[in-house]
Amino acid sequence: MGLVAWRGAMQTSSRNKVIVPVPSSSRRRRAGIAVVLAALVLAAGCTSGGGSGAAGQAPASTAGPAAPAGPLEVKLVATAKVPPGGPNARRAAQQATPGLQRFLDRYLSAAYVDAAGGEAGWDGLLRLFDTPVRASARKQLDALSLGAAATTVSAVRPDRASARAVVLYGGKRPEAATVRLAFDGTADTAQGGGQVHLRSVLQLLATGEGWRIAAFDSRTGPVK
Amino acid sequence: MGLVAALAAGLVVAVSPRQRATAQDAPAVTVQKAHAGSAAPALKGRIVLLTVGSDSGAPKFGRGGAVERGRADALQLVIVDPAKRRGSVLSFPRDSYVPIPGHGTNKINAAMAFGGPQLLVATFERLTGLTIDYYVLTSFDGLTDIVNKVGGVQVDVDMNLRDHFAGAFLDKGRQRLDGGQALAYARARKTLPGGDFDRSRHQGQLLLGGLGTFQRQVAEDPAKVMTWLGVLRDEVKTDLPFPELLRLALVANTVPPANIRNVPVPGAAGSAGGASVVRLQPGAYALFGRIRAGRLS
Numbered sequence: 262m263g264l265v266a267w268r269g270a271m272q273t274s275s276r277n278k279v280i281v282p283v284p285s286s287s288r289r290r291r292a293g294i295a296v297v298l299a300a301l302v303l304a305a306g307c308t309s310g311g312g313s314g315a316a317g318q319a320p321a322s323t324a325g326p327a328a329p330a331g332p333l334e335v336k337l338v339a340t341a342k343v344p345p346g347g348p349n350a351r352r353a354a355q356q357a358t359p360g361l362q363r364f365l366d367r368y369l370s371a372a373y374v375d376a377a378g379g380e381a382g383w384d385g386l387l388r389l390f391d392t393p394v395r396a397s398a399r400k401q402l403d404a405l406s407l408g409a410a411a412t413t414v415s416a417v418r419p420d421r422a423s424a425r426a427v428v429l430y431g432g433k434r435p436e437a438a439t440v441r442l443a444f445d446g447t448a449d450t451a452q453g454g455g456q457v458h459l460r461s462v463l464q465l466l467a468t469g470e471g472w473r474i475a476a477f478d479s480r481t482g483p484v485k
Numbered sequence: 486m487g488l489v490a491a492l493a494a495g496l497v498v499a500v501s502p503r504q505r506a507t508a509q510d511a512p513a514v515t516v517q518k519a520h521a522g523s524a525a526p527a528l529k530g531r532i533v534l535l536t537v538g539s540d541s542g543a544p545k546f547g548r549g550g551a552v553e554r555g556r557a558d559a560l561q562l563v564i565v566d567p568a569k570r571r572g573s574v575l576s577f578p579r580d581s582y583v584p585i586p587g588h589g590t591n592k593i594n595a596a597m598a599f600g601g602p603q604l605l606v607a608t609f610e611r612l613t614g615l616t617i618d619y620y621v622l623t624s625f626d627g628l629t630d631i632v633n634k635v636g637g638v639q640v641d642v643d644m645n646l647r648d649h650f651a652g653a654f655l656d657k658g659r660q661r662l663d664g665g666q667a668l669a670y671a672r673a674r675k676t677l678p679g680g681d682f683d684r685s686r687h688q689g690q691l692l693l694g695g696l697g698t699f700q701r702q703v704a705e706d707p708a709k710v711m712t713w714l715g716v717l718r719d720e721v722k723t724d725l726p727f728p729e730l731l732r733l734a735l736v737a738n739t740v741p742p743a744n745i746r747n748v749p750v751p752g753a754a755g756s757a758g759g760a761s762v763v764r765l766q767p768g769a770y771a772l773f774g775r776i777r778a779g780r781l782s
Contacts, residue, residue: 397524404522427708439708455514476735482519
């Protein structure tokens with residue numbers, strides 16, 4: 262599978278594309294956050310005489326206490342391949358989107374946000390893998406998550422999480438999907454803050470228990 | 486009003502270039518070094534598939550009837566060892582004269598007409614001593630549609646072909662075949678020096694060409710796995726449950742075509758009851774024995 266084709270694939274044509282709008286509640290939440298940020302900035306300006314500390318967005322190198330983690334929200338663009346006589350492709354993509362978003366949220370939470378500190382372990386993450394690939398995933402946690410770095414990290418704040426999915430329908434239900442997932446976050450350690458990145462291609466299988474990862478090609482660490 | 490102005494001023498401060506530069510210039514901690522990894526399903530044991538091309542159920546070619554009740558004119562046993570990433574394609578002449586359970590001895594391609602894919606599978610299991618896990622069945626229409634929908638398959642054509650009967654007009658060499666050309670290559674027999682043996686070898690080449698094409702496409706765009714699965718879902722009949730089909734496709738992506746031998750099953754032309762048939766030679770049974778013992782190469 263080709264992470265080398267990542268950039269090209271992320272710029273595919275817009276035919277049959279369904280862009281999932283950010284829920285209106287999220288927009289309201291963001292507007293609220295912006296007002297709160299502005300107020301914090303104002304307060305900082307008042308108390309420090311116009312010092313340089315930007316609020317809300319913690320600088321990458323600050324070693325101070327972690328800012329509250331922002332909500333993890335995967336922006337997903339999905340397309341669907343449907344059988345002849347099956348559902349409308351656009352509607353099918355919309356129908357599959359919430360479930361895929363929930364799955365990717367679970368994945369990124371288990372791999373990064375909840376993994377900080379290393380106390381949660383990896384069983385929750387590994388349960389998201391189909392049985393025949395689970396042992397391989399266990400051996401390659403560093404390429405799929407914070408991995409060994411989890412014990413040195415006190416918190417991970419999501420900066421960006423985006424995904425493109427091609428969903429295969431069998432009849433009226435999704436059966437499989439290919440997902441290209443990108444995640445960027447800010448991690449706090451005792452030595453300071455730094456960026457964490459994930460770029461993955463996940464081949465997913467729909468099961469009675471939800472989506473499971475049947476194969477992966479994944480990369481973590483600095484983005485080239 | 487003053488509050489609004491103050492908030493606006495605060496926002497401007499928050500996004501000012503000077504502030505951004507300050508954050509960017511500060512040294513960042515390397516939280517995690519670069520790691521890369523990949524994995525396909527780790528399937529246990531050998532997988533044996535029977536791939537079948539039926540002469541029925543192809544309206545575009547004027548072939549009526551049900552695909553699973555036609556004669557099985559293309560017959561390959563695909564054996565894959567996922568752990569070793571090796572495999573074999575055993576190509577059987579359709580005129581192989583073999584015992585068919587409950588139907589005496591007949592051409593192997595008649596088994597499906599007698600009792601559907603299940604009887605064909607039973608015939609192969611009895612003949613080879615191998616347990617067949619699944620069958621995959623398609624028609625003339627299905628083969629041409631599969632090849633056209635995936636954009637053609639790259640095949641090493643091993644001889645110059647001028648076969649009017651099958652409509653095969655191909656020069657030797659590596660080339661991309663469209664659906665019609667692929668079907669013609671799979672059907673050409675009468676003008677080939679080896680007749681049915683050459684034809685069955687060509688059918689195996691098409692399978693391996695399809696595998697190579699699949700791998701190249703998936704390397705460029707991993708979502709092509711969904712394209713191929715969608716095409717197969719629409720164009721083949723199989724007893725493979727979808728989860729296994731997906732897992733097999735992901736495994737197939739890891740097995741180099743060069744690690745899969747295309748082996749025509751040894752046989753000799755003969756006759757039975759006035760009909761020309763192929764009688765499998767002792768080498769065929771030795772081959773089945775080696776496969777049963779797990780020797781794929």
